Amino acid sequence: xxxxxxTVLDLTRVLAGPFCTMMLADMxxxxxxxxxxxxxxxxxxxxxxxxxVNGERESLYFANINRNKKGIxxxxxxxxxxxxxxxxxxxxxxxxxxxRPGVMDKLGLGYDALKEIxxxxxxxxxxxxxxxxxxxxxxxxxxxxxxxxxxxxxxGAKGGDPTRAGSALGDMLGGLHxxxxxxxAVHARSLTGKGQRVDISLMDCVIAAxxxxxxxxxxxxxxxxxxxxxxxxxxxxxxxxxxxxxxIIAAGNQRLYEKLCNEILHRPDMIxxxxxxxxxxxxxxxDAIQEVIEETLREYTTTEATELLLGKGIPAGPxxxxxQILEDPHVKEREMFVELTHPTLGDMTVNGCAVxxxxxxxxxxxxxxxxxxxxxxxxxxLLGMTKEELERLREAKVI
Amino acid sequence: xxxxxxTVLDLTRVLAGPFCTMMLADMxxxxxxxxxxxxxxxxxxxxxxxxxVNGERESLYFANINRNKKGIxxxxxxxxxxxxxxxxxxxxxxxxxxxRPGVMDKLGLGYDALKEIxxxxxxxxxxxxxxxxxxxxxxxxxxxxxxxxxxxxxxGAKGGDPTRAGSALGDMLGGLHxxxxxxxAVHARSLTGKGQRVDISLMDCVIAAxxxxxxxxxxxxxxxxxxxxxxxxxxxxxxxxxxxxxxIIAAGNQRLYEKLCNEILHRPDMIxxxxxxxxxxxxxxxDAIQEVIEETLREYTTTEATELLLGKGIPAGPxxxxxQILEDPHVKEREMFVELTHPTLGDMTVNGCAVxxxxxxxxxxxxxxxxxxxxxxxxxxLLGMTKEELERLREAKVI
Numbered sequence: 001x002x003x004x005x006x007t008v009l010d011l012t013r014v015l016a017g018p019f020c021t022m023m024l025a026d027m028x029x030x031x032x033x034x035x036x037x038x039x040x041x042x043x044x045x046x047x048x049x050x051x052x053v054n055g056e057r058e059s060l061y062f063a064n065i066n067r068n069k070k071g072i073x074x075x076x077x078x079x080x081x082x083x084x085x086x087x088x089x090x091x092x093x094x095x096x097x098x099x100r101p102g103v104m105d106k107l108g109l110g111y112d113a114l115k116e117i118x119x120x121x122x123x124x125x126x127x128x129x130x131x132x133x134x135x136x137x138x139x140x141x142x143x144x145x146x147x148x149x150x151x152x153x154x155x156g157a158k159g160g161d162p163t164r165a166g167s168a169l170g171d172m173l174g175g176l177h178x179x180x181x182x183x184x185a186v187h188a189r190s191l192t193g194k195g196q197r198v199d200i201s202l203m204d205c206v207i208a209a210x211x212x213x214x215x216x217x218x219x220x221x222x223x224x225x226x227x228x229x230x231x232x233x234x235x236x237x238x239x240x241x242x243x244x245x246x247x248i249i250a251a252g253n254q255r256l257y258e259k260l261c262n263e264i265l266h267r268p269d270m271i272x273x274x275x276x277x278x279x280x281x282x283x284x285x286x287d288a289i290q291e292v293i294e295e296t297l298r299e300y301t302t303t304e305a306t307e308l309l310l311g312k313g314i315p316a317g318p319x320x321x322x323x324q325i326l327e328d329p330h331v332k333e334r335e336m337f338v339e340l341t342h343p344t345l346g347d348m349t350v351n352g353c354a355v356x357x358x359x360x361x362x363x364x365x366x367x368x369x370x371x372x373x374x375x376x377x378x379x380x381x382l383l384g385m386t387k388e389e390l391e392r393l394r395e396a397k398v399i
Numbered sequence: 400x401x402x403x404x405x406t407v408l409d410l411t412r413v414l415a416g417p418f419c420t421m422m423l424a425d426m427x428x429x430x431x432x433x434x435x436x437x438x439x440x441x442x443x444x445x446x447x448x449x450x451x452v453n454g455e456r457e458s459l460y461f462a463n464i465n466r467n468k469k470g471i472x473x474x475x476x477x478x479x480x481x482x483x484x485x486x487x488x489x490x491x492x493x494x495x496x497x498x499r500p501g502v503m504d505k506l507g508l509g510y511d512a513l514k515e516i517x518x519x520x521x522x523x524x525x526x527x528x529x530x531x532x533x534x535x536x537x538x539x540x541x542x543x544x545x546x547x548x549x550x551x552x553x554x555g556a557k558g559g560d561p562t563r564a565g566s567a568l569g570d571m572l573g574g575l576h577x578x579x580x581x582x583x584a585v586h587a588r589s590l591t592g593k594g595q596r597v598d599i600s601l602m603d604c605v606i607a608a609x610x611x612x613x614x615x616x617x618x619x620x621x622x623x624x625x626x627x628x629x630x631x632x633x634x635x636x637x638x639x640x641x642x643x644x645x646x647i648i649a650a651g652n653q654r655l656y657e658k659l660c661n662e663i664l665h666r667p668d669m670i671x672x673x674x675x676x677x678x679x680x681x682x683x684x685x686d687a688i689q690e691v692i693e694e695t696l697r698e699y700t701t702t703e704a705t706e707l708l709l710g711k712g713i714p715a716g717p718x719x720x721x722x723q724i725l726e727d728p729h730v731k732e733r734e735m736f737v738e739l740t741h742p743t744l745g746d747m748t749v750n751g752c753a754v755x756x757x758x759x760x761x762x763x764x765x766x767x768x769x770x771x772x773x774x775x776x777x778x779x780x781l782l783g784m785t786k787e788e789l790e791r792l793r794e795a796k797v798i
Contacts, residue, residue, distance in 0.1 A: 002587035015610070027583050047632050048611070048618040060614050130755065133732040139714040141649040143628065143636060152628070152638075153720040154565030157556060162638065162645070162718045164628045165564040166553030172608045176575040181754045183582035184426050188401035188759050190589060196758035204753040207724060207735045209571045211414065211750070212447070214736060215459050217721045218748055219447040224721065229542065229551070229563045233446055237542060239551075239561065246561070250540040315538040319561045321552040322616045322623065325606060333532040336606045337613060349617055351610070354603040355580040356529065359595035360587050 001028020002360040006186065008094040009034060009085075010069065011076075013041045015142070015168055016126045016202065017098035018065045019175030024094075024182070025068035026353040026362035032088070032378055033066060033369065037073040037397055040371040041066070052344040063342055063368040064350045071369025072378050073399045076107050080398045084379070085109060089117050091382050094182055096124040100139065101131040111197045121195040122185040126174045130201030140202055145170030149206025154213060156226040163226070173205035235282045236260070236289050239319060242297045247305040249293065250315040257282065263312040265296050342367040375399050400427020401759040405585065407493040408433060408484075409468065410475075412440045414541070414567055415525045415601065416497035417464045418574030423493075423581070424467035425752040425761035431487070431777055432465060432768060436472040436796055439770040440465070451743040462741055462767040463749045470768025471777050472798045475506050479797045483778070484508060488516050490781050493581055495523040499538065500530040510596045520594040521584040525573045529600030539601055544569030548605025553612060555625040562625070572604035634681045635659070635688050638718060641696045646704040648692065649714040656681065662711040664695050741766040774798050 006029040010021045018033075018041070025031040035041050043062040052058040075081040086109075089095060095114060097104055104110045104125075111123040125131055128140010138144075146152050146164045156163035181198035189195055213224055216232065224232065229239045234252035251260045261270045270276050270292065275285045282289060297305050302318045309316035318324075325331050326349075336352040345367075353362035379385040379399070393399045405428040409420045417432075417440070424430040434440050442461040451457040474480040485508075488494060494513060496503055503509045503524075510522040524530055527539010537543075545551050545563045555562035580597035588594055612623055615631065623631065628638045633651035650659045660669045669675050669691065674684045681688060696704050701717045708715035717723075724730050725748075735751040744766075752761035778784045778798070792798045 002583040005590060006586075019610070023579065048615050050618060060618060061611055064611060064614055129729060130733060133729040135729040138709060138716075139649075139712075141636075141651065141714050143630070143647050143649050144714060144716040147638070147647045147718040148716050148724075150719055150721050150724050151564060151566065152718050155554065155562065156565070157559055157562060160556055160559070161627065163554065163556060163562060165550060165568065166555070166623075166625065167550065167609045167612060168630075169564065169568075169608060172572075172610060173575070176572070176579065177753050179579045180422065180575065180582065181756060183579065183586060184401040184754065185756055185759075187405075187582060187585060188756070191404060194758070196756060199755040199757055200753070201733060201755075203729070204733055204735055204751075204755070207730065208750060208753040209568060210566045210721070211418070211571060212460055212463060213566060213721050214725055214748065214750065215463055216447050218725070219449060219459060224565075226565065228560065231542070231567075237540075239546070248542050248546045250538075250542050252540065310537060313538075315540050315543060317537075317543045317547050319546040319551050320549055322549050322609070322612050325547075325549050326613055326617070330528060330532040330534040330602070331606065334529060334600060334603055336603055349613065351607060351613065352603075354576050354599070354607040355583065356598040356600070356603070357580060357584055357587070357595060358598055359593070360584075 002357050003027045003029040006030065006094065007092045008032065008096060009088055009092045011095070011097040011099070012126065013098065014043055015065070016171035016174035017096055017178070019172060020126065020178035021069065021096060022065050022067070023175070023179050023353060023355065026364065027355065027357065028360065031069040033069045033071045034074050035071060035371060037075055037372065037399060040073070044371070050345055053346065054344060058345055060345065060348060063345055063348060066368035067340060067350055067364050068366055069369060070374040070378055071372060072375050073372035075398050076109060078396070078398045080393065080396065082108060084383070084393070084398065086117055087383050089114050089121055092118070092121065093186065094122045094124060096126070096178065096182070098126045101125065101127055101136045115195060119194055120189055122182060122189065122198065123195065124178055124182050124198040124200065126178045126200040126202070128202050130204060131199045142168040142170040142202070145202035145206045149203045150210045150213060151206050154210065154224050154226060157228050158226060160226060170202040170206050173209055174200055174202040177205045230286065235279070235286050236293060238286070238290065240290065240297055241294045242300050242302045242305045245302045246319055247297065247302045247309070248317050248319065249309060256314055259312060260314055264309060264314065265292055267292060338364045340364055340367055372399060401756050402426045402428040405429065405493065406491045407431065407495060408487055408491045410494070410496040411525065412497065413442055414464070415570035415573035416495055416577070418571060419525065419577035420468065420495060421464050421466070422574070422578050422752060422754065425763065426754065426756065427759065430468040432468045432470045433473050434470060434770060436474055436771065436798060439472070443770070449744055452745065453743060457744055459744065459747060462744055462747060465767035466739060466749055466763050467765055468768060469773040469777055470771060471774045472771035474797050475508060477795070477797050479792065479795065481507060483782070483792070483797065485516050486782050488513050488520055491517070491520065492585065493521045493523060495525070495577070495581070497525045500524065500526055500535045514594060518593055519588055521581060521588065521597065522594065523577055523581050523597040523599065525577045525599040525601070527601050529603060530598045541567040541569040541601070544601035544605045548602045549609045549612060550605050553609065553623050553625060556627045557625060559625060569601040569605050572608055573599055573601040576604045629685065633678070634685050635692060637689065639689065639696055640693045641699050641701045641704045644701045645718055646696065646701045646708070647716050647718065648708060655713055658711060659713055663708060663713065664691055666691060737763045739763055739766055771798060
């Protein structure tokens, strides 16, 4: 597997960090998830739940995002817990955490301390605002990143309120940037022999994902309006009403617009109509074009409309909900959902990995760990701890 | 710089691919952008524009996302163009393209052909639906990925229409996954000596970014509703009306909810009120809680409310628009926008890089290339071509 020689000590909780290490684990890295002995990752108590084989309520959220990882417990506040962690750092390539900046330093386990133990260690931190800058000490959450990173201000219906993307997009973007940073630092280490710190701010990541928004504002002096599914520079490129729902049409250039007018709308006059003759005209008169398109499409279902449009070479597609996505033949062949048998939850569906390495395919191999479920295996094999030592640490509540 | 030893042949156009190679270039990779001699990347004609020093309309869109790259022209349909490309592949680590699947094979330049020339080559393709699966031949665009990947179905106001994220999010997610795949494949090559193909589908990437949506649906049998800025599992965690706009409050656990009731709302009764006593109650009675919060907040501006809430340790923040983000002191210190002097556009602002490698900082060093601007430098230094050869290729419209 692509990352099979990498050992990652994973102190992250909830979503952004665990999503990052999930991708690394899917690609073969040995990810050792380190949880507090008392309860572990908060998401062990997050919905959706299922009654497990022991008749207890167990989280599928945790089970999804922590598959392929090993799980150990460690109390980093206890001196012996710190010592065990330091011994693990000597054996590891990457440490990743998503505490608020400063927490690891206060524990005596910040990057400056860890690089003394292992100069090759790569130390990645994912936080709401990063480890430097005036907001770095603020608490960071997905909704704040979406709001302060500018995504909310440009998302929403025309004339409507600022709206977040419907998933925890800030966390997802943080996890993706974290994986890039870690892999780039691993590569840099192959050149220099030295590790380094990787600092990821959810707010930064959302700003990056707003792409040209700032440029457009700086040149025009106008704040970009929210505009539903329309785009600022191309039209017709939107969702259009059919008999039973909406279909997307992306006719973003002259050739595709002419095809649409000739072969779908049967309105060649719309090509020469001065209102629609070029893109800027079409952008100014979107409502009028929409009316004509929807007049035609009202005779078709979204499935029929999609087929009709694609048959004529016009980019089109349905707006799929998750029930349709789960049944979609393309999604199945792409293995974007994978079946897994979990020891206490039974058969469950987990997300697949979107990074398709064709010769070293990412895969879902093992279920998420029970709390401390790999204490013996990991601490025994990596640190050579005996059963007696482990028992003593367990009694002292260090693991 | 982290990736300074990597040479990337970049055949990508428009956004997803160029965003991917922008990140690699920001981290030091030598990215050689290869454009068709006749006009180059489509985005050279995309707004926003500025009148350049020659009095021509020039694209800032192109200039933003292609900084740090070298630019050469090459006609891959001409036999001599193919031959120059093959010679470059021998010297390169990565080829990346975002044609529709099959285009490169038809040119005789697909992965199977290129790995014969250089078994170490990493071949990354970013397309709407990936290189396998029943939709792989369909045209792919950002709006289709957002619609078919399930993001649109879960984004939007309560009771409102499916809504896209306001940026080209599918393209951004494709670029991020592409960078992860390339760096993972580079690492795998360090273990095996062999390159491989990396296949990225925008639709896959959007599905991945919907995180637990499928799990929730599978367990509940209920399609997730659109719900504006609310989240399914935590409350109060939303945007709330102040005197002059909205403020985000993320009081996602019992402790923060109690703090909010005691220290901001001065309503300790709301902690013991049976409607709000636990998270499931608060989720069911969000409107009632919102009313109380907004009654209090109406006396404050969003700035005042943010300070008040953060002062009491409650996660909060404003909804920033791009004009505010550009002026924000935190964003400035994080260098999420960078000033650059472009030879024909003059001083301009470009996006910074969100992957903060602390010892090998990503940076913006050189402006985007003119069309074929580095033909002599690249083809001369990498392939040892003479001025005469270059002149001949230029006359033959190969470059």
